[in-house]
Amino acid sequence: MGAQEEAAKLKARGNKCFANHEWLDAIDYYTKAVDLYDQDPSFYCNRAQANIKLEQYGYAIADATKAIELDPKYTKAYYRRAVANGAILQSRQALKDFKAAVRLEPQNQDAKLKLAECEKMVKRIEFQRAIAVEDEPSAFEGLDIDSVAVEPDYDGARLAHEMTQDFIDDMITRFKNGKKLHRKYVYQIIAAVRKIVYQEPTMVEMEVQKGHKLTVCGDTHGQFFDLLEIFRLNGFPSESHYYLFNGDFVDRGSWSTEIALLLYAYKWLHPKAFFLNRGNHETDDMNRVYGFEGECKAKYTERVFKLFSESFSALPLATLIGKQYFTLHGGLFSDDKISLDDVRKLNRHKQRQPGQQGLMMEMLWTDPQPMPGRGPSKRGVGLQFGPDVTKRFCEANGLKAVIRSHEVRMEGYEVEHDGHCITVFSAPKYCDSTENKGAYINIGPDYKLEYHKFDAVPHPDIKPMAYAQNSLMSMMM
Structure with a gap:
């Protein structure tokens, strides 16, 4: 059996662990798969999702980015990088990736929904920044x-x-x-x-x-x-x-x-x-x-x-x-x-x-x-x-x-x-x-x-x- 086939088996075991919410074990199998064969973008993309579950968003962004380098048309990788960036409040970066996902799959209703929500989030953050004042009065002021x-x-x-x-x-x-x-x-x-x-x-x-x-x-x-x-x-x-x-x-x-x-x-x-x-x-x-x-x-x-x-x-x-x-x-x-x-x-x-x-x-x-x-x-x-x-x-x-x-x-x-x-x-x-x-x-x-x-x-x-x-x-x- 070749390295690519063996790596695919490791990915399958990782997927099983992921389905059982065993995130760390899933990451371990995906990592072993990458070590055997590092040209399959799905190994990185799946590991990105497991990292998201563990709130390891920096790692997730790196994995999704590698998957995109291997396959620039990999919609799911853009999607997951967007989620990870959104989680650490990097909304503009998330917005770019949701836009990319929708461009690649115009009929993907879920991606379109998330893009719209991300646009709302960016506008909300920018509005809050615009109205923020340096010396905001205390919320307790006037509270009787x-x-x-x-x-x-x-x-x-x-x-x-x-x-x-x-x-x-x-x-x-x-x-x-x-x-x-x-x-x-x-x-x-x-x-x-x-x-x-x-x-x-x-x-x-x-x-x-x-x-x-x-x-x-x-x-x-x-x-x-x-x-x-x-x-x-x-x-x-x-x-x-x-x-x-x-x-x-x-x-x-x-x-x-x-x-x-x-x-x-x-x-x-x-x-x-x-x-x-x-x-x-x-x-x-x-x-x-x-x-x-x-x-x-x-x-x-x-x-x-x-x-x-x-x-x-x-x-x-x-x-x-x-x-x-x-x-x-x-x-x-x-x-x-x-x-x-x-x-x-x-x-x-x-x-x-x-x-x-x-x-x-x-x-x-x-x-x-x-x-x-x-x-x-x-x-x-x-x-x-x-x-x-x-x-x-x-x-x-x-x-x-x-x-x-x-x-x-x-x-x-x-x-x-x-x-x-x-x-x-x-x-x-x-x-x-x-x-x-x-x-x-x-x-x-x-x-x-x-x-x-x-x-x-x-x-x-x-x-x-x-x-x-x-x-x-x-x-x-």
Whole structure:
């Protein structure tokens, strides 16, 4: 059997893995096929789609580009490159590829639909840029919460001027039953927590006291019922059971407002025992594409989204646990000279959104890689850092490890870089399409790490991205 035939068999095995949502195994087979025979554009195009499923959009763009080089009339490759560019908000590049796909297949109705949606997205982004003002007034300006009346027939618990456990218990029940909070209480919760987190340092520094424990959770991405499963298995937050949620509370999953409000309510109830780090999805551009803005408008009001947006920009960017574990959403930096002191000094209030470069962007977006040094991002945003980078950072700052999130891990967590880099991800069966477990880490006063895995639980039949502004993103699900 020739190399081309053997490669085709490997591709077929990759396709089978893809059909079973085994994205990593699919990529492995496609890569083996490419290694045997590198002139078949479908090998690259199929690998691009698997990379899209893993949010490795930079890799997907490179694969689709190679497929196009081999076959300039390969419609599917243009289509997939467009999807990957759209996912990292490179809408103009996506628009060019959708146009190419329609030129090649004028009768392709799906491509024509996606082209029209992409055109709308580009116009919307340009309009938002045109009306943006540098010193936009606070969303809280003129918000008179006390004047908002709660109707007598509202069937939920009442909230006075302080958060209570009884109110949280009622909130959880309401959300499980598909009910909403009264907008007055939504305003109260966001306003109270924005004030608390604004006053916290950019890097919160905490200790785990004797008789206490800390649970570190990764991305929850709007998967409210899986968040409740963490609490069921591991215990609810209290003054002696600290929790740290390491960013990406919202977007993708269709219960993002429920998660954000519940986490905020616990932050208000236990301000010194409940910690929130900002993730790359606690940002305006991601929220507009991946569903949170649409969900806020659908369930509440546009003002609620603006209030959340302002509160997200006030969140700390990192938490230092017992002077041993530097915990942040993304990862490390493009410069070895960056230290914990640089993070301490970073004034996150000067820049509400992370932008395309700088410390904040890197803290929210970067990823580890197995090879030494630094490399281009597999996402197409930020960069990747190797085990030598992590080791130098830990040694220079007296750390045991960096704890981060930001990426699906099939077992819910992964220990990399000789134990110096730990990824924890807490959204099992991510987006209802990836067969991964979720995980969380318990840390006691001895600062030993205990890893716990858990499975997804059933949820009402509402699909991920139900509130996204268009169906472009549905191609990635």
